[in-house]
Amino acid sequence: MGRGDLSDEEWARLEPHLPKSVGxxxxxxxxxxxxxxxxxxxxTGIPWRDLPTRFxxxxxxxxxxxxxxxDGTWERILxxxxxxxxxxxxxDWSVVSVDSTVCRAHQHAAGARRRLTLIPGRRRHPARHRPDEALGRSRGGLTTKIHLASEGGRRPLAILITPGQWxxxxxxxxxxxxxxxxxxAGGHPRTRPDYLCGDKAYSSRRNRHYLRRRQIRHTIPERRDQRANRQRRGSRGGRxxxxxxxxxxxxxxxxxxxxxxxxxxxxxxxYDKRGYVFQGTVTLAAIRLWVR
Known part of the structure; x- marks a missing residue:
């Protein structure tokens, strides 16, 4: 076993969920x-062609x-x-937090064609094939933003990638x-945390209405302009x-x-050109955190 490889314990947790047949x-x-x-x-971030021969x-x-x-295999494994x-x-469902981070895109990640190349025999998955490839421009160049929800044990529950300026x-x-x-044991999957935390970037009437409708208690600081607007409206502004x-x-x-x-x-x-491939890259990193 080389440095960074899956240990026997990690492999025992991961192996039962891997696909057996290829079709x-x-x-x-x-x-x-x-x-x-x-x-x-x-x-390591090396190019694919530079992988050691032991793999x-x-x-x-x-x-x-x-x-x-x-085809969504990484997400099913996650x-x-x-x-x-x-x-x-x-x-730990007691407190789930949301946040985002910006990732710089290497020059090799730019230049993907707008027409998507699909794998033969596989149907298109709209959640992983984005027409904009999740690349955005800012002063620093091309960027991608990772949005995630994390449970109390510091592992991702959900991941979404968007252009960096969103x-x-x-x-x-x-x-x-x-x-x-x-x-x-069966039944509906769990989709609702006990409590949600987010910074003031997530403060909006739409988000708070959504959380109240789903009966998710939350702590999201109110932005200064939103607080001033609520106070200006008086009793109509709400609590x-x-x-x-x-x-x-x-x-x-x-x-x-x-x-x-x-x-x-x-x-x-x-480093990935395609947005769905980078989504898979982040998802596999999340899987590694879960099997540790």
Whole structure:
């Protein structure tokens, strides 16, 4: 086992959730070697062609990662390992925090064609094939933003990527809608945390109405302009939002989750041209955090 490879304990948690067949009677081979190769590339950020030969052919690792990113296999694996953790009581639902982080895009990540190339035999998945490729321009150049919801154990529950210049507030609802932790015993998956924390970037009437409708208690600071507008309207402005200082202090957990994700160099800097491939890259990094 090389440095950064999956340990026997991690592999025991991950192996039951990997796909067995490739279609038409074929079977996947060398799952552990290939996944270790993909993780090596994510940890170091090297080009695919520079993968060490101990992981086999570099194209095998590249193609499997791209294919599993396109058909949603990585996300299905993530939900499966989350379900195992929830069954063992390892998910802290008491306080879930949301936040975002900006990743610089390498020059090799730019220039993807607008026409999407789909994998033969696989239907298009709208959540992973974005026409804008989740790249945005700012003063620093091309950027991508990762929005995530993190549980109390500092592991991601849901991930969404957007262009770097997109605001945080409109992405709160899409991120929370992606929280779906299956229940091994059956029934509807768990989608609602006990409590939600977010910074003032998520403060909006639409978000607060959504959280109240779903009966999710929350602590989101009110922005100064929103508070002034509410006070100016008098009784029609409604009551001030509550603020739990002790629970808000736990918002550092999502920031530490971001730091853990950016420990993977291929996440801290985007090298993937396609948005759905980068979504798979971030999802695999989240899987690694869950199986540790």
């Amino acid at each position: 038409r009677g074929g079977r996947w081979k060398n799952h552990r070697t290939v996944i270790n190769g993909i993780l090596f590339r994510q940890r 086999g052919k570099w194209k095998t690792c590249h193609d499997r990662h791209r294919r599993w990113s396109a 939900r499966s390992v989350q379900a195992d953790a929830d069954a063992e009581g390892r998910i 605001d945080d507030a409109p992405q709160l609802i899409p991120v929370l809608d992606r929280i779906r932790v299956p229940r091994p 001030p939002s509550g603020f739990d200082r002790a629970r808000y202090a736990r918002r550092n957990e999502v920031e530490r989750t971001v730091n853990a994700l950016k420990g993977f160099r291929a996440v801290a800097t985007r």
